[in-house]
Amino acid sequence: MNEEIAFWMLSAIAVLGALVAVRKRNLIHGVFALMVFFAGLAGLFLLLLAEFIAAAQILVYIGAVGILLLFAIMLTERVAGDDGRRMTSRGWFWGLVAAVAVFVVLLLPPIQQFPSPEHARAIEPSVKELGEKLMHPYVVTLEVLALLLTAALIGAVTAAQGVRMPKEEDSPE
């Protein structure tokens, strides 16, 4: 019972957050709605007893990705962030149709297996185990991931910094 109330509330939060995020014209409002979505999802993770993932979700998505998005918006838009006419939707109808089609396709596996086969097992969540798993079988993955992150960060900095080329208007004509 408790779990059901929590599930419906959290899924409502997540869906609403996601909808507002993709449809809101004001980008800053959109980002904050996106964070509501992330928070709702973190709640769902907690509900599924994946507490470390929930913490990581908050830490990475809200704490880092959200703020990165805010920075990008502040850098690219005019300070107020209202995008007005320029950002109107394109192909609203066909987009919706495509999305619904995909939704139907995604629904196929659950519908085929109706009624639901399994029920959740009782598990004892442990961050320690997760850590040990990361260290023992998945250590190479972890290292590769670390390398990827480093490379991505360096790439991001380089891309954002831009190549300093001599501007044409600088040369005396």
Next chain:
Amino acid sequence: MSPDLVRDILIATVPLMVIFPTLFAFTTWLERKALARIQNRIGPNKVGVPLTRYGGRFSLFGLGQPLADGIKMLFKENIVPRDADRLFHLLAPILALIPAMLVLCFLPIEFPWTESLLPVQAFLLDGAVIFFFAITGLNTLAIFMAGWASRNKYSLLGGMRAIAQMVSYEIPLVLSAVVVVMMVGSLNAAEIANAQAGWNWFVFTPWGLAAFVIFFIASLAETNRSPFDLPEAESEIIAGYFTEYSGFKFALFFLGEYIAMFAISGLAVTLFLGGGAGPGIATLPWLSAMWFIAKIFALIAVMIWLRGTLPRLRVDQLMGFAWKFLLPLSILNILVAGFAHFIPQENIVSKVAVWVVSLGILYMAAKGLNQLNRPNVRPRDYKYAE
């Protein structure tokens, strides 16, 4: 929901929501009083028993001041700038308060009435410490929200400063906490506190001391305290992100800021200062909570003292300090802690040797980083013309 669960949750959370705001009121008085004395003033000493005609007669060292301030704040006009984003302007102070209150749950304070409700205690969560850091990070958003929603350039500058600062300082903060997590082998706040029972506080180890210093400095920045109070730098950008706030919304910001101070000091106490450990808790278990809060206040006293002494850094120096000084030091500290852990420390000689070597390495590294970062900054000599 079973009524028992609801009762347990209420017992676990309501006291936190009563005790800490009360302590907040006391802390504002303490801060005003201490700052006044540092500056050779008297400080609030008039408001005694508010709402009575004896207010001035029994002044009680001005202890009624916070209540009077609160009443004043409540009745002040709520001003929203015409162009402001009204929704976000309203949400920001609330959002500033929520994470601060939320993370209080992760502090392993053992109040006498909490013994029976262990299952609902959040600090027993397996990832309590990482949750703490995750939720503290939300504060940043509230500050940005306030800065952006106010449609004020000073607010916006303050908000952007807050984001940059808090994101940067979270890294040394977490990395210095990693040392402790590494030693205990758990992210569980209660386990970390229990590992330091007696006088085995982590601050009494060389790596613990260094980590504590780094953690404390970074926590000053996280809570926007002097000398890292750039987001609200009064002499540069008026009041930063809450320039356009008045009345109760301002009070909420203020409350959120102080609760965040309690929370981060509480985490420092948990990680380095032995949690509720202290003399006398074996016979009187409820003393543990007292010790915990006393330690929090000791840290806050140091924060107030620093605020009364130091000017603030510039924004580029602030970022440089986080990335070029604290971050390498905290990484080095992890290495030092690892080495210190594997060196046997049976007799006093080896203990002293570990202390000297660890702190020596860290100090020389700090010195070197300082030399690298500020090569030409030193007092100068001046000449005189007759």
Next chain:
Amino acid sequence: MSLLGGGILKGMAVTLRNFVGSYFDRDRLTTNDYAWRAGDSLPQHAGEYPKEEGEQLRDTTTVSQYSRNFPMLLHDEGEAMDTIRCVACQICERECPPQCIYIEKSTEKMERGGNKAQFYPAKFDIDVSVCMSCQICVEVCPFDAIVMNSQFELSTSNRFGGLLLRRDDLLKSNGYYHKIHPEEAAARDRRMAEEKAAKEAKKKAAAEAARKKAEEKAKAEAEADDKKQEDTQ
């Protein structure tokens, strides 16, 4: 090689010393407690601050006998208007830099304490919202009639006329002057007495001289008369 963070630690030592010192060293604590509670003993610097509510706020004075605030008109002992020193010569009105003094001279002269009859100010207004306390009126006054008051509780709810002090508001006795500025008042009285004495001496001397002259003249005339008489005889 100095200690890393040593400057900050030194600064913290200074503030700590001030924190502790503010409890023990009265010299460090410069703030004075002006608004104290009824029944307590007055702070040393409080001067004549009203001890009870309802006491005339207008008679308060400031903390130091040297302080000056706005001008006031002096009168000697006795009924205020009978002994007013001002003779409405209007020098102060002319010299006042912000021109905040307004004087109307009386139409007829008035007898006052033993001296010869003089004009007096029918109106003497000072707009203290304009006055800048420069004391030039005091310096130029040849009659020592205007001096500086030190009363500072002048706030009023009337923004137009409230700060315009009339002649009767400005009139204060010499005794009051002695109370608020004892040294200055004593010096001024001494100088006035000296001047008066000098004047009287001069007058006396002049009278003496006149008398002598008259005598001489009379004598000369008498002599002349005698001569004449002799001549005629």
Next chain:
Amino acid sequence: MSSATATAPNYELIQQDGLDTGLLEVSMGPHHPSTHGVFRMDVKLDGETVVDLSPVFGYLHRNHEKLAENMSYLGSMPFTDRLDYFNSMTNNWAYALAAEKLVEIEVPERAEYLRVIMAELTRLVNHLSLVGFFVNDLGALGTPLLYAFREREKILDLFEQASGARMMCNYFRFGGLRNDVPEGWLDRAREVVDRFPVFLDEYEKLLCENEIILSRTQGVGNLSRDLAISAGITGPMLRASGERYDLRKVDRYGIYDRFQFRVPYSDGDVGDCYDRFIVRMLEMRESIGILKQALDGIEHGPVLGNAPKVFKPKPAEVYGRVEAPKGELGFYLIADGTPKPYRYRVRPPSLINLTVLRDMCLGQKVADAVIILGSIDIVLGEVDR
């Protein structure tokens, strides 16, 4: 850490590094906590970096010069107090000096000594408060400022006892002083002067080695010696840029030739905020030396020569100047034979020192603009007149 160069940086170069985002125009002032009065800086910011800055002033214009042309010579003496309201004594002195040149009045010996004592006490007050405000602008929450004000109170008490007012003293007169100091004043002054170094030691310990202050002030707001000289900068600001120039040594007005004192100046050619801050700290020590000598040398005597209160000088032009704490303060008078000056002109050091604000601020952070303004040491009463 940004290494600022001595010359104003070329903004085109700065902009290429950044993201080429929009500039933020901020109007700092006139009601901003650290513009030291009703002063406004129109700042263009790229992020936090100052790209352009134009000072806007005149909010406190009170027509000082024109008023004085319609007033007797004595009448504008109290108005000079209001120029630089921190240093009314030196303002008085500069004006008195100019008028005394006009009518050739001798100043009695005791008055000369008292003038020196008052001027040096004023210098202490000004430098103290300046350092306090400066560190306050750095963000030190008023602690150094309140220590400075604690000592300033003692000196203001002395001023009050001598002149009756704490700030608008109006104490100097043509040919001397308005009145003699009360009995016991010199002893009280000596007590204050003797205890001052104790405070100064404490102050230096609090501020001069603080790492944050060092890194905030060094290399910030550089003013080269050449620029300082060509812009007509005077006072401690000029000496911080490395030029040895002090009117007390150059003009030797009053009786400054009788005292032993040194003029601190910066050795390098940097002239940053740190130099300006330390030069003022050092000047305070020298002022104490002068004060001690003056308090030893003073003798009894009259304080006011027999100068008339209202006079009609012969047609002439004079310029009287003193080393005010902020720089060279001069009064230029043209007399036309009437009791009022034909032309009355003030050379305000605050205004002229302010002219280099833009050159010092470009390319610095917005937080630096605030402390650069603080280190210039302006008082808006004098800038706007």
Next chain:
Amino acid sequence: MTLHHYLILAAVLFCVGLIGVFTRRNAIVVLFSVEIMLNAANLNFIAFWRYSENPALLHGPLFTLFAIAVAAAEVAVGLALVIAVYRHFKTVDLESMDTLREE
């Protein structure tokens, strides 16, 4: 609560993200629509793990953890690209970025 609840929720979220990708022109909005889709996938991972035969293997959380890390990298690079493009075209409108180089 069954697995189906979570799967359908994830499908809904995925499609919401898809709508964003299809219908918005702003590059940043498209980027965070992609994030929504990624998160929906993460939800599926966790749900499958929770209802799996052997949750002790922790495959779901581990994979999600890696996905989150990769997503963070992706956002960083994506935003850097958006900024680089913005510097070039002075816009983040996807439809006006239709040339490979500046004319």
